[in-house]
Amino acid sequence: MKFKAIIFDMDGVLIDSERYWRKREHEVWESFGIEYTQELAQKTQGLNLTDAHTLIQEYKPEVTFEQAVKAFEKVAHKIYSGLCNLIPGVEKFVQEMHEAQIPMVIGSSSQQEWIEDTLEHFPVLKKGISKYYSTQTEGFPGKPDPTVYTELITYLKVKSEEVVIFEDSTTGLKAAKASGAFTIAVYDPTMSHADTSIADEVISSFEDKKIHTYLGIG
Incomplete structure (x- = not known):
């Protein structure tokens, strides 16, 4: 080799x-009142939580990092504990x-x-x-x-x-x-x-x- x-x-x-994030990530964004569009889906692929939170704040500046983490963790547990x-x-x-x-x-x-x-x-x-x-x-x-x-x-x-x-x-x-x-x-x-x-x-x-x-x- x-x-x-x-x-x-x-x-x-x-x-x-990624298949399941695409299906479930809308839950995170919509929980903050943000429409999860195809354009937004493209922007979020490959981001870590810090960068995802920064992106959330472009739409909703009042959302804290802790709130973002909690929302993502809720979805992540479902995905990594058995869905994928x-x-x-x-x-x-x-x-x-x-x-x-x-x-x-x-x-x-x-x-x-x-x-x-x-x-x-x-x-x-x-x-x-x-x-x-x-x-x-x-x-x-x-x-x-x-x-x-x-x-x-x-x-x-x-x-x-x-x-x-x-x-x-x-x-x-x-x-x-x-x-x-x-x-x-x-x-x-x-x-x-x-x-x-x-x-x-x-x-x-x-x-x-x-x-x-x-x-x-x-």
Whole structure:
């Protein structure tokens, strides 16, 4: 394999939580009297809670961060505690990389608790993922700032060009590219509005046979 380590975004890359966020996130915005339009849905993809709260305040300045967190947590618990599933091909791919002793880590905008819930819910991820950073919990700037990825690359003790990052959102892809890593977009046209032209390569899921060519395996 031509890469020494793999970094995953979580939502929309490893798990299909974006599908459920799209179905349920309107509850958060409408609880504050904000209409959840398609334009707003595009803006919210890939945001951490701090940035989501900033966006809420553009419509409702009086909403506090604590109120925003409480609203999102209510929906998140439903999603990460059992609604979502692994993206097609993820289980086999993670197993293959784990057996090949390729380090795998997660860099996500989701809360640390949501990442931990996901790892507990899917044993293959808990076994294969050696480290995870939440931009929110670690206090990193949100994506498209690349800090979460550059910090993980430092943790992995490899060069940025030796890392492949899987992302699904425009903000995430920008962060991944800015880190200097090879970037692959996981693109589901039914769910994502991402600008995949940013990515080095694009796959539809981890069942996509092109992934082995991109990574120099098999």
